[in-house]
Amino acid sequence: DFSHSFCLVCQGPPVWHKNYPVAQGNRQSPIDIIPHQTSHDPGLGPITLNYDQCTSINITNNGHSVVVEFEDPDDRSVILGGPLDNPYRLKQFHFHWGGKGCHGSEHTVSGNSYASELHLVHWNAVKYKTFGEAATAPDGLAVLGIFLETGDDHRWLHMITDALYMVKFKGSVTDFKAFNPKCLLPSSLHYWTYLGSLTTPPLHESVIWIVLKEPIIVSEKQLGKFRMLLFTGEEEDERIRMENNFRPPQPLKGRKVRSSN
Numbered sequence: 001d002f003s004h005s006f007c008l009v010c011q012g013p014p015v016w017h018k019n020y021p022v023a024q025g026n027r028q029s030p031i032d033i034i035p036h037q038t039s040h041d042p043g044l045g046p047i048t049l050n051y052d053q054c055t056s057i058n059i060t061n062n063g064h065s066v067v068v069e070f071e072d073p074d075d076r077s078v079i080l081g082g083p084l085d086n087p088y089r090l091k092q093f094h095f096h097w098g099g100k101g102c103h104g105s106e107h108t109v110s111g112n113s114y115a116s117e118l119h120l121v122h123w124n125a126v127k128y129k130t131f132g133e134a135a136t137a138p139d140g141l142a143v144l145g146i147f148l149e150t151g152d153d154h155r156w157l158h159m160i161t162d163a164l165y166m167v168k169f170k171g172s173v174t175d176f177k178a179f180n181p182k183c184l185l186p187s188s189l190h191y192w193t194y195l196g197s198l199t200t201p202p203l204h205e206s207v208i209w210i211v212l213k214e215p216i217i218v219s220e221k222q223l224g225k226f227r228m229l230l231f232t233g234e235e236e237d238e239r240i241r242m243e244n245n246f247r248p249p250q251p252l253k254g255r256k257v258r259s260s261n
């Protein structure tokens with residue numbers, strides 16, 4: 001159990017390597033993306049998101065983020081193309097964010113961080129039998145990262161923020177059906193891609209990262225609702241607000257970041 005695994009007071013990113021030595025590995029995430037140092041690869045095609053038949057199940061507070069989970073018995077909702085050799089099935093999406101007025105994205109662009117970052121997690125069901133098996137394989141997961149920037153209200157994000165009061169405490173879960181995350185995509189699917197890892201323990205080096213260049217715009221008010229969530233469970237006496245649940249950028253260790261265009 002690595003609850004409080006972000007709050008720096010308790011068991012934050014600097015100590016993860018004691019229990020998870022891979023934290024100091026050669027393909028850790030997130031990273032700082034420096035656009036003019038990325039290599040444009042003409043062989044890198046567009047990504048396609050086939051989410052029209054997707055079936056969300058529930059929304060849950062797992063003690064380090066808020067997660068929307070999907071049914072994944074078949075290829076009803078997949079990401080394909082781009083750097084991927086197979087279609088990858090949508091399993092869940094979750095967010096990372098900062099504190100009041102602080103930025104909280106995980107990836108940064110030329111040292112600049114965004115207010116928040118959305119991760120849509122997919123797994124390679126062609127090569128692996130279960131998500132758990134894929135999560136430990138070098139080509140097991142494909143995570144689509146989308147930056148959130150503050151500005152006007154996002155017209156669909158309220159569908160998520162309106163449900164957050166139901167999952168205030170760590171370990172809480174509530175029904176969340178028929179949500180299609182297509183409504184959270186920016187207009188352009190241009191992206192950067194590189195080989196990395198989960199950004200929370202166990203930090204498996206199993207992620208093909210696809211980070212969209214264009215952020216989506218959400219309001220400070222909408223983002224503030226995420227900060228009403230707690231790292232702590234209902235039975236715990238102290239209440240620790242869920243915020244700053246982002247891992248800082250990790251060493252590139254010679255990796256290439258490719259650009260779609």
Ligand SMILES: OSc1ccc(O)cc1O
Binds near residue numbers: 119121197198200
């Ligand atoms: O933060 S990135 C990330 C990716 C996959 C996953 O199963 C969990 C994660 O936290």
Ligand SMILES: [Zn+2]
Binds near residue numbers: 095096119
């Ligand atoms: Zn994440």
